[in-house]
Amino acid sequence: MRRLFIVAILATASISCFAQGATVSVQQSLSQYVQSTTTDADRIPYLTELNTTLGTEGSAMLLNGWCTGRVYLTNGTVLQETDKTLNFDKMKKNLLLKLSEKNVLEVNMAPIQYFILNDGTNDLVFRQLPGKPSEYALELQTGPEYSSYKTISTQFFKADYVNKGLYQSGSRYDRYVDEVKYYIFDKQGKMVEVVKTGKKELKKLGEELPMAKKYLEKNSFDTSDPDKSIKDLTAFINKPMS
Numbered sequence: 001m002r003r004l005f006i007v008a009i010l011a012t013a014s015i016s017c018f019a020q021g022a023t024v025s026v027q028q029s030l031s032q033y034v035q036s037t038t039t040d041a042d043r044i045p046y047l048t049e050l051n052t053t054l055g056t057e058g059s060a061m062l063l064n065g066w067c068t069g070r071v072y073l074t075n076g077t078v079l080q081e082t083d084k085t086l087n088f089d090k091m092k093k094n095l096l097l098k099l100s101e102k103n104v105l106e107v108n109m110a111p112i113q114y115f116i117l118n119d120g121t122n123d124l125v126f127r128q129l130p131g132k133p134s135e136y137a138l139e140l141q142t143g144p145e146y147s148s149y150k151t152i153s154t155q156f157f158k159a160d161y162v163n164k165g166l167y168q169s170g171s172r173y174d175r176y177v178d179e180v181k182y183y184i185f186d187k188q189g190k191m192v193e194v195v196k197t198g199k200k201e202l203k204k205l206g207e208e209l210p211m212a213k214k215y216l217e218k219n220s221f222d223t224s225d226p227d228k229s230i231k232d233l234t235a236f237i238n239k240p241m242s
Contacts, residue, residue: 058176060154062088062117062124066098069117071107086117088126090154090178093136109136130189137183141231143238146186146209148230153179182230184209184237197226211237 069086071079085098089106095115097105114127114136125139129149137149155177160170182194184205192208194201202221206213215236221229 056174056176057171058154058178060089060091060156060176061096062090062152063119067117067119069115071095071115072113073111074113075111088117090152090176091156093134109134129183130185130191140182140227141234143234144187145238146184146234148234149183149185150227150230151181151183153181155179180226182226184212184230184234194230197221197223197229209237211239 065087066084067086068084069081071081073079081097087096087098088094089096092106094109095107095112097107099105114125117124117126126136127139127149129135129137129151135151137151140148140150157171157175157177159172159174161172162169182197184192184194192205194205202216206216212233215233219232219236221233223229
């Protein structure tokens with residue numbers, strides 16, 4: 001079993017290392033803080049364990065590998081990270097910063113307005129959900145009238161395989177299971193939540209958003225790529241009604 005150690009920053013300490021006016025490297029800023037604890041005794045209170053078992057199904061991490069990105073703070077500071085040291089913990093809903101092969105920093109989210117992760121192909125923009133400042137969601141599509149977002153909540157389940165001879169049940173492997181939700185907000189902040197993308201749920205969506213109903217009457221919803229379908233639907237409902 002491989003163990004990753006998370007260095008948890010207290011709010012006052014994280015603000016002190018974030019409150020710089022210029023664009024700086026996230027890793028440099030946070031590493032300087034970690035290195036400022038000069039003794040092992042100083043470091044111990046900031047260390048907690050995050051257990052990660054190799055060979056499980058799924059992952060607690062959003063991306064398969066570490067990536068580059070940018071962090072935008074509420075005070076206007078922009079933190080640029082050009083090294084592949086960032087990821088997102090889907091269980092804790094926290095930005096992670098890789099300090100070394102054995103040490104990962106769980107970033108304090110309080111001073112963060114929004115952040116961007118680059119997966120090598122696309123910029124993934126994470127913003128606070130309107131009305132839910134403690135929850136960061138992936139921005140799918142924005143427009144003058146409506147915007148759409150996606151959240152992923154992940155749970156960890158231990159292997160529970162049982163073989164009774166006549167029947168078998170459960171899973172042979174530990175696994176991380178994702179629950180995906182989509183949100184569509186209008187410019188006043190009114191929210192429509194889409195937990196599933198079956199016919200029943202899409203019909204309800206059409207009842208709540210007349211323009212969505214018009215879109216669904218003309219276009220099939222691709223359940224194999226719901227992200228794209230939600231993006232296309234959001235772009236459509238932002239068009240002026242004819």
